Amino acid sequence: MSRKNIIKTVREHCEPIIEELGYDLVDLEYVKENGRNFLRFYIGKPEGISIDDCQKVSEVISDKLDEIDPIESSYYLEVSSPGLDRPLKTDKDLKRNIGRNVEISLYKNIDGRKKFYGILLGYTETHITIEEENGIERNIEREAISNIKLTVEF
Structure with missing residues (x-):
């Protein structure tokens, strides 16, 4: 099975389980690094992710992965928080971060x-709308965007 199909299959089976546990599946990747395969789940929830959250999700999805057995070779399962500066990739990501x-x-x-920097006001299928510091609303075509992420303020 191709990496793309593995991700699709794993997502179909595991995302509903992750959501039932009260988390969002923020991202999923199956990569080879230094000769080892890694299946990585990035989970989120509004109040943040703890190590206990990662362990809980790991245990539950590990059982499901054993059941469906989508990957023929050995791999390492990792569950973690995507981090503060991760890209916002989906409409679900954008919706969750309106006002930020x-x-x-x-x-x-x-x-x-x-x-461009500003407050995320909204999005459509074709545009992202922000309010810049000067109060000007700017619509940016999604096709023109290489990356969108939260700004980290200290």
């Missing part, structure tokens, strides 16, 4: 800039 500060990186300059 984001940084948007573009493939090419718009108005002489490749980065």
Whole structure:
């Protein structure tokens, strides 16, 4: 089975379980690093993720993965928080973060800039809307965006 199909199969079987436990499946990857295969689940919840949360999810999905056995070779299962500066990839990510500060990186300059900062106001299938520091609302085409992530403030 291809890596893409493995991810699709694992997501179909494990995402509902993760959601039943009260978490969001933020991202899922199956990668080879230093000759080893890793199946990585990145989970989230509004109040943040603890080590106990990761262990709980790991135990439950490990049983499910044993049951469906989607990966023929050996692999390491990892469950973790995606981190504060992770990219917002899905509409679910965007919805969860409306009202928060984001940084948007573009493939090419718009108005002489490749980065925009502001409060995420909303999104559509084709655009992301932010309010910049100067109060101006800016609609940016999703096709022009290379990366969007939360800004980390200390």
